[in-house]
């Protein structure tokens with residue numbers, strides 16, 4: 703333990719964190735994007751570095767936030783760029799945390815020139831599926847690598863936030879899934895988060911409303927417990 707009271711329990715580990723939202727270009731000035739601020743991923747990277755990890759932060763678009771100290775920063779604009787940044791860094795990583803909001807689809811055509819306004823309605827924008835980076839990480843996982851996913855869920859007619867989270871954890875095959883409740887102004891562009899931490903062994907714990915640094919601490923605590931004791 704250091705004077706700041708933080709455990710050095712990630713010492714000797716290489717952790718990779720993805721953060722922010724990807725932007726998928728439509729033409730030289732326009733893109734399909736999302737409202738991820740990047741703050742949760744940056745908090746995860748900062749806390750991991752404070753706890754002794756070697757950290758690679760693969761950052762898509764974020765609001766203006768300072769670069770975390772002592773972190774290797776890799777920039778990635780699109781889902782494809784994020785994929786190569788994450789897969790490269792994950793090759794020798796002990797832990798990978800996918801906190802980035804990755805666009806599920808991208809415009810099929812990126813026009814070379816700016817699309818001009820016309821006096822009629824334009825054709826619909828055709829979209830192509832992006833690769834699922836988390837699924838690819840799980841499929842390629844090296845022995846002993848811990849993989850953490852994030853899910854922003856709203857309840858809907860087919861189930862509540864927790865039900866969707868459980869189904870997503872099973873589908874993705876990662877070790878831990880952090881489920882954020884979104885909608886009603888929660889999670890996006892705000893300082894606080896709340897949700898559930900779900901483990902592949904069925905363990906479930908609520909995450910109380912708190913700062914993104916606090917959530918980061920809980921995620922790293924769970925990762926350390928999983929790696930050291932096989933359970934959260």
Ligand code: CTP
Pocket residue numbers: 781800801802803804805806832833834835836837850851852853854
């Ligand atoms: N993710 C990813 N690559 C994608 C989409 C998502 O790696 N193309 C990752 C995210 O970084 C997150 C997790 O998968 O850690 C869950 O993302 P989410 O969007 O909630 O899941 P999807 O499978 O895309 O399902 P949906 O958007 O339909 O809820």
Ligand code: CA
Pocket residue numbers: 804805806
């Ligand atoms: Ca998605």
